[in-house]
Amino acid sequence: MKVVNANEMREIDKRAIEKYKIPGIILMENAAYALLEEIERLNGKRITIVCGTGNNGGDGFALARLLLIRGYDVEVFCFSDPEKVKGDARINLDILLNMGIKVYNDLNKLENSIRYSDVVVDALLGTGLSGEVKEELKNVIDAINKGRLKLSVDIPSGINSDTGSIMGTCVFADITVTFECLKLGHILSEGKEASGKVIVKKIGIPVSCIEEQSVKIFTSDKEYPISLIKKRRLDTNKGDYGKVAIIGGNYKMSGAIILALKSALRSGAGLVCGVFPKTILDRVGALVPEAVYFPCEEKHEHIFLDDYCLNILFQKSNAIAFGVGIGNFDELLHPLQYILEHYEGPLVIDADGLNVLSRNKTILKSAKSKVILTPHPGEMSRLTGYDIDYINKNRINVAKSFAKEYNSIVLLKGSSTVVTDGEFIYINRTGNPGMATAGSGDVLTGVLVSLLGQGYSPFEAAILGSFIHGISGDRAYQKHGYGLTAMDLVDNLGFLFKKDIGSIKLE
């Protein structure tokens, strides 16, 4: 599913109106019918509609008319000078006034109306919001937030459509009905929570008109990325599903590599090899008997990897992950550089591997193959020098420009994980805050290297991996709530790897 920013949506609307000659008033009418359809499902009779002076408000005025005609008990509010309402919105306001409907501008009356309403429709501010919400609308938004059931038109008022940030204050909707495409603000940052359940409705814009926009950001839907999952043929053996190696672990952090190894096995890899210091062999061996091991010497509290043993490993593995629980030591920079410069298979660099890389990120430029980097915002901060707050507010641009400059795949973790190859962007929407628990990143690394070993391209592996990881988190949540642990994620990974992929139904 495509995701657009406010400007791209404006361009699409403009093309529909100017090139395809679809009058804007028809689009607004269709938007109102789309809203009506959702309101009819809610079984409420008393509806309060709060309109702004732009086209978002126009959708609200048109909806009010459709509801009134159908016998709903509707009260309409607008808190600006009606003279400011122009164009299509004006036409819809005038029709209401001609019908003898009063449009109120009284905060007390609004609060009272909301108290007795089944549904409050927020048609105050849409994609045209610029800057912080003006002071005079803050009380209006507070009042809307007291509603029993809040339905936002297009985007919750006060949410920045491009970043998902709250611009001073915002409506926290139960349902958001948006038109034609998801907006970034619905799935990023605070906008994800404020939007509630997002319903995307068609309003009569031809598909070709949207395709002409060549949108480069997309997210999951019912079919994608499940459609990427390869079927296992019956006549196959473990040699067909990859030999992957995971390099990591130290005496103080053996859990990370245990989780990653288990996770790689649970996501279908044929053979999984753990490369870690000898000191933790007993622990790893006892907990992951299905893996094979490549125990190495330990020097100064970290794994010792010389070029000779790395070359042996290269021959044995068709995908490698470097970093889980390895520790952040200067001495690890050389083996990482050697891997980048000599290994021809796909690579995942995660956790302390990224911290080691931050000591000299230019070594990435000499990588022989595509590398997936999986930073959380803290690791991204060490890699780029930007502070965490800046990264969180500019997730897409930060990830995209790093991926482009270093010719890699960046998977920037968080509530809306961003995956990019420097040109296209996938925003993952599966997962939940229960996954903010130690070790869940190690599980993701196991999934990624496993998919690479099974022949998925690095970009596909990163998209599918983040999706599957999130689904396993959502399934673990069903059972354990926010008490879920990283091992619960591992236990749920197999869900999407089934014979009949087509039968898997997601919400």
Ligand SMILES: NC(=O)C1=CN([C@@H]2O[C@H](COP(=O)(O)OP(=O)(O)OC[C@H]3O[C@@H](n4cnc5c(N)ncnc54)[C@H](OP(=O)(O)O)[C@@H]3O)[C@@H](O)[C@H]2O)[C@@H](O)CC1
């Ligand atoms: N185009 C189409 O074909 C279709 C568009 N559609 C709909 O149009 C919506 C976009 O409409 P839009 O562009 O008119 O902007 P919109 O969101 O109503 O906001 C503008 C208003 O907000 C105000 N305002 C701005 N910033 C503010 C602030 N910080 N604090 C306070 N006020 C602020 C600004 O007031 P001003 O600053 O000018 O005083 C102005 O009045 C879109 O979301 C969708 O719902 C659908 O009908 C389908 C067809």
Ligand SMILES: Nc1ncnc2c1ncn2[C@@H]1O[C@H](COP(=O)(O)OP(=O)(O)O)[C@@H](O)[C@H]1O
């Ligand atoms: N609120 C959230 N919603 C969805 N996914 C989340 C959330 N918080 C964390 N995650 C996911 O959990 C994982 C945490 O990884 P990471 O921070 O590296 O943890 P660790 O280093 O402890 O293993 C990431 O894949 C991240 O995207």
Ligand SMILES: [K+]
């Ligand atoms: K709105």
